[in-house]
Amino acid sequence: MEHRILIAGFGGQGVMVAGQMLAYTACDTTDLNVTYFPAYGVEQRGGTANCTVTISDESIGEVKSAEYDYMIIMNDDSMDKFGGTLSKDGLLIYNTNVVKQEVKRDSGITIPVPAVDIATNAGSEKSANLVMTGVIVGATEMVPKENVMDTIHKKLGKKRPELNPVNDKAFLAGYELGKAAVTKESWKEAEQ
Numbered sequence: 001m002e003h004r005i006l007i008a009g010f011g012g013q014g015v016m017v018a019g020q021m022l023a024y025t026a027c028d029t030t031d032l033n034v035t036y037f038p039a040y041g042v043e044q045r046g047g048t049a050n051c052t053v054t055i056s057d058e059s060i061g062e063v064k065s066a067e068y069d070y071m072i073i074m075n076d077d078s079m080d081k082f083g084g085t086l087s088k089d090g091l092l093i094y095n096t097n098v099v100k101q102e103v104k105r106d107s108g109i110t111i112p113v114p115a116v117d118i119a120t121n122a123g124s125e126k127s128a129n130l131v132m133t134g135v136i137v138g139a140t141e142m143v144p145k146e147n148v149m150d151t152i153h154k155k156l157g158k159k160r161p162e163l164n165p166v167n168d169k170a171f172l173a174g175y176e177l178g179k180a181a182v183t184k185e186s187w188k189e190a191e192q
Contacts, residue, residue, distance in 0.1 A: 068087065
């Protein structure tokens with residue numbers, strides 16, 4: 001089993017944090033092998049940012065991949081740049097509050113997520129990245145949900161414990177959305 005994940009957006013959207021939460025969780029709470037590789041554009045805030053995370057029960061041969069199994073896309077530029085690297089049957093999760101282009105795929109699972117709206121309802125639009133982290137965990141169960149929440153508390157809540165309830169609410173809303181979307185998609189496949 002190997003999960004190859006790419007998370008991309010612009011600086012300030014929490015792309016790196018989303019990847020770190022997955023990587024730290026897998027590294028600290030499971031016996032799986034993990035790689036995390038951040039890449040920044042030349043700009044800082046507002047520039048491009050992406051990271052790749054690979055989680056595997058075997059040795060990982062390469063940090064970056066030509067093709068990814070899962071993709072979280074936070075903006076249009078990232079969709080344009082990386083959309084073609086998603087495997088044909090891969091899982092695409094994208095932020096409908098920022099990605100305005102029409103997304104069409106012939107196969108695989110696509111989950112459109114109004115991440116900013118969900119995060120705002122949870123208490124802070126800055127937790128949109130945690131909504132997306134919740135979606136991928138809910139859709140794949142690649143790492144246990146409780147372990148991710150513990151990691152969020154340890155890594156993010158250490159400095160700002162007052163944000164733990166907001167972060168929990170954002171992550172869990174995403175988790176339920178991801179779980180429901182994959183179940184719904186599975187029903188569709190079963191009907192065909």
